[in-house]
Amino acid sequence: MKPALVFRFLFAAWVALAVAGPARAQAPAGPIPLSVLRKYQEKRLPALDALKARGVVGENNHGFVEVRGNGSDYAANLVADENHDRAVVYTVFARKYNIAPEQVGLLRAKKIAEKSKPGIWLQAPDGIWYQKKN
Amino acid sequence: MNAEIFPAACGGVSKGKLGRRPASPAPVGPGKPLGGSPTSSAGGKAAFKCRLLFCAVALPLAGCVNVKPIEVKPIHVTVDVNVNVKVDKSLDNYFDDIDEKSTTTTPDAKPAPQPAPAPATP
Numbered sequence: 619m620k621p622a623l624v625f626r627f628l629f630a631a632w633v634a635l636a637v638a639g640p641a642r643a644q645a646p647a648g649p650i651p652l653s654v655l656r657k658y659q660e661k662r663l664p665a666l667d668a669l670k671a672r673g674v675v676g677e678n679n680h681g682f683v684e685v686r687g688n689g690s691d692y693a694a695n696l697v698a699d700e701n702h703d704r705a706v707v708y709t710v711f712a713r714k715y716n717i718a719p720e721q722v723g724l725l726r727a728k729k730i731a732e733k734s735k736p737g738i739w740l741q742a743p744d745g746i747w748y749q750k751k752n
Numbered sequence: 753m754n755a756e757i758f759p760a761a762c763g764g765v766s767k768g769k770l771g772r773r774p775a776s777p778a779p780v781g782p783g784k785p786l787g788g789s790p791t792s793s794a795g796g797k798a799a800f801k802c803r804l805l806f807c808a809v810a811l812p813l814a815g816c817v818n819v820k821p822i823e824v825k826p827i828h829v830t831v832d833v834n835v836n837v838k839v840d841k842s843l844d845n846y847f848d849d850i851d852e853k854s855t856t857t858t859p860d861a862k863p864a865p866q867p868a869p870a871p872a873t874p
Contacts, residue, residue: 659850660849671855711842715839738856745857
């Protein structure tokens with residue numbers, strides 16, 4: 619192998635490490651603590667509430683939010699982020715009590731249905747969507 | 753060398769017999785099937801007997817395949833209601849702050865304090 623070729627290879631490897639190093643350092647070392655997740659959710663809350671009030675987003679029967687009909691990309695991204703955080707929370711509690719995360723989600727869905735204000739779109743346990751009445 | 757290629761009993765031929773086979777097949781008549789019946793020659797008879805023997809042995813054995821019935825055992829699922837209560841509490845602890853700040857949910861309806869029972873008058 620020519621020395622120039624070896625030098626090029628080493629240089630490319632060094633550049634790759636220099637780029638990947640800081641990116642990896644920025645990533646969280648372990649699982650995100652629940653307190654941090656809650657802050658993310660609180661920050662997202664006004665936008666999510668606005669979408670829910672407009673009927674663009676509803677609460678499904680598994681404890682997650684869903685875009686109803688043709689939602690925008692913005693709504694879809696917001697819902698995806700929220701559902702990701704909720705899934706983490708459900709998984710943490712599921713591990714704690716040795717049950718399935720789906721069961722935690724069901725319990726949360728029930729609570730959301732109880733607490734939601736009139737006009738919010740909800741999914742009944744049988745899968746049918748309805749708007750909560752007084 | 754006179755080693756056999758196939759056993760003669762199953763209709764096979766040995767190298768020694770190859771020379772004695774007829775050069776051309778028997779003439780085919782108008783109503784005669786091509787190749788003749790299985791019993792048209794000595795080798796054919798032997799082959800037919802061999803197949804018959806095989807069927808006689810294989811068919812009864814095929815009936816002896818033992819198929820065990822699939823046993824479906826009942827699944828017992830015990831749902832611990834206490835766990836649900838604990839999970840509910842944990843969820844409330846986590847989501848209460850968020851639900852309070854939310855404009856689409858109402859805060860938990862706490863039971864109104866019950867009035868103290870009136871003292872019994874004699």
